[in-house]
Amino acid sequence: MTPILELESPRLVLRQWQDDDLGEFAALCADPQVMRYFPAPMTRVEAAALIGRVRGHFNEYGFGLWALERKDSGAFIGMTGLLNVNFDAPFGPAVEIGWRLARRHWGLGFASEAAWACLRCAFAQLHLDEVVSFTAEGNLPSQKVMQAIGMVEDLAGSFEHPRLAPGDLLRPHVLYRIDRARWQQNLRG
Numbered sequence: 693m694t695p696i697l698e699l700e701s702p703r704l705v706l707r708q709w710q711d712d713d714l715g716e717f718a719a720l721c722a723d724p725q726v727m728r729y730f731p732a733p734m735t736r737v738e739a740a741a742l743i744g745r746v747r748g749h750f751n752e753y754g755f756g757l758w759a760l761e762r763k764d765s766g767a768f769i770g771m772t773g774l775l776n777v778n779f780d781a782p783f784g785p786a787v788e789i790g791w792r793l794a795r796r797h798w799g800l801g802f803a804s805e806a807a808w809a810c811l812r813c814a815f816a817q818l819h820l821d822e823v824v825s826f827t828a829e830g831n832l833p834s835q836k837v838m839q840a841i842g843m844v845e846d847l848a849g850s851f852e853h854p855r856l857a858p859g860d861l862l863r864p865h866v867l868y869r870i871d872r873a874r875w876q877q878n879l880r881g
Contacts, residue, residue: 694754695708695750695751695754695755695756696754696755696813696817696818698758699758699809699810699812699813700809701805701806701808701809702805703762703763703764703802703805704760704761704762704763704769704802704805704806704809705760705761705763706758706759706760706761706772706773706806706809706810707758707759707761708747708750708758708759709743709746709747709759710759713743713759713768714736714739714740714743716768716794717739717743717759717768717770717771718734718735718736718739718740719794720770720792720793720794720795721733721734721738721739721742721792722734722735722736722739723794723795725795726792726793726794726795729827729828729830729831729834729862730862731856731860731862746771746773749775749776753776754818755773755774755813755818756773756774756775757771757772757773757774757775757790758771758772758773758806758810759771760772760793760802760806762797762802769793769794769797769802770791770792770793770794770797770802771791771792771793772789772790772791772792772793772803772806772807772809772810773789773790773791773810774787774788774789774810774813774814774818774823775787775788775790776788777824779853779854779855780854781851781854782849782851783824783846783849783851783867786822786823786824787814787818787820787822787823787824788823788824788825788826789807789810789811789814789823789824789825789841790825791803791806791807791834791837798833803837804837804840804841807837807840807841808841811823811841811842811870811875815872815875815876820872821871821872822869822870822871822872823843823869823870824867824868824869825838825843825867825868825869826851826853826865826866826867826868827865827866828853828861828862828863828864828865828866829850829864829865829866830861830862835866835868838868839868841870841878842870842874842875842878843868843869843870844868844869844870844874845866845867845868846867846868846869849866849867849869850864850865850866850867851864851865851867852864852865853865
């Protein structure tokens with residue numbers, strides 16, 4: 693499949709990664725507040741490796757996590773996109789939607805706006821039947837984004853993330869879902 697290189701929303705461009713994104717991406721991945729629902733902040737090398745994996749996902753599947761850029765300023769603000777779930781999950785195989793934004797861009801609706809663009813891509817361009825999202829139980833900000841984009845919590849879908857050690861406070865995860873019919877219904881209002 694030819695990679696989908698760019699998406700747009702009213703205030704954002706979701707684009708391919710550029711080499712000069714690494715500095716700001718590494719800074720946001722090193723921010724303990726941004727990474728509080730992940731096992732640990734990331735080093736610059738780990739952030740670079742993540743960009744490499746994302747580029748590989750685009751090459752293999754035609755979609756992935758796009759770099760987010762504000763239209764008004766051209767500022768890099770984070771990432772949002774779609775990924776194949778790459779661990780043994782009770783709800784798999786599945787495509788997940790996710791986001792990570794620099795703290796100074798929180799609370800402005802950018803995560804929801806970018807996620808809407810990704811859902812449009814998922815259902816209108818990729819013709820997926822369903823998209824999932826998941827996060828640690830305590831990550832209420834991400835759950836609010838999931839709800840804002842029309843996803844519904846799968847109360848029977850809660851799971852223990854297999855990549856986190858038993859007893860880790862971040863291991864219990866909630867699962868949200870949206871299918872094509874619900875997305876279309878949300879578009880109609």
